[in-house]
Amino acid sequence: MGAGPTIDDRDVLLVVDVQTDFCPGGALPVAEGDAVVPVVTRLAERFRHVVLTQDWHPPDHRSFASVHAGRAPFEAVTFDYGPQVLWPDHCVQDTPGAAFHPGLVIPHAALVLRKGFRRDIDSYSAFFENDRRTPTGLGGYLRERGFDRVVVVGLAFDFCVRWSAEDGRAAGFDVVVVEEGCRGIDLDGSVAATRDALVSQGVRLIDTW
Numbered sequence: 655m656g657a658g659p660t661i662d663d664r665d666v667l668l669v670v671d672v673q674t675d676f677c678p679g680g681a682l683p684v685a686e687g688d689a690v691v692p693v694v695t696r697l698a699e700r701f702r703h704v705v706l707t708q709d710w711h712p713p714d715h716r717s718f719a720s721v722h723a724g725r726a727p728f729e730a731v732t733f734d735y736g737p738q739v740l741w742p743d744h745c746v747q748d749t750p751g752a753a754f755h756p757g758l759v760i761p762h763a764a765l766v767l768r769k770g771f772r773r774d775i776d777s778y779s780a781f782f783e784n785d786r787r788t789p790t791g792l793g794g795y796l797r798e799r800g801f802d803r804v805v806v807v808g809l810a811f812d813f814c815v816r817w818s819a820e821d822g823r824a825a826g827f828d829v830v831v832v833e834e835g836c837r838g839i840d841l842d843g844s845v846a847a848t849r850d851a852l853v854s855q856g857v858r859l860i861d862t863w
């Protein structure tokens with residue numbers, strides 16, 4: 655049996671962006687990103703309800719450094735909606751890099767939520783785009799389905815997992831992040847900052863479930 659609390663019908667596993675481009679060899683690799691694949695696959699077998707998110711950008715997406723003259727990947731900039739990191743081109747719609755990692759096997763996942771598909775705005779969170787106002791619809795879906803606890807794993811811990819966990823909590827769900835199922839990018843200490851922020855917002859961080 656796992657180390658975490660009992661899983662019941664009001665729990666949903668939210669698997670964030672376990673895609674080829676975020677794994678070693680991909681366009682925006684997270685160190686050891688592929689290490690989460692077997693962990694997440696095994697964890698998902700124990701959840702009846704699973705939602706997958708998929709980063710899904712048009713080729714000229716505004717978060718790509720390549721569309722800003724003189725800018726380099728990983729530069730921090732400010733857009734009209736707030737802070738943004740410029741990324742290498744990644745997870746372009748319908749390309750191999752945007753596919754889920756081939757080792758991720760979760761046939762019973764009920765919803766694949768694509769995000770980042772609007773050219774002018776990025777979407778780290780599964781709940782809101784980066785203006786933190788434009789909803790993806792996930793909050794309504796989870797509420798209508800009667801879930802009250804969201805268990806988050808995936809990539810990257812300090813960006814899309816963090817923002818998803820924070821927004822899930824703000825939307826009134828109990829949120830648990832399982833760190834064994836996450837890996838971070840760690841720009842300027844962002845992994846440690848993420849742990850502090852999540853705990854201060856009432857998100858439960860556990861090593862394993």
Ligand SMILES: [Zn+2]
Binds near residue numbers: 711744
């Ligand atoms: Zn992206």
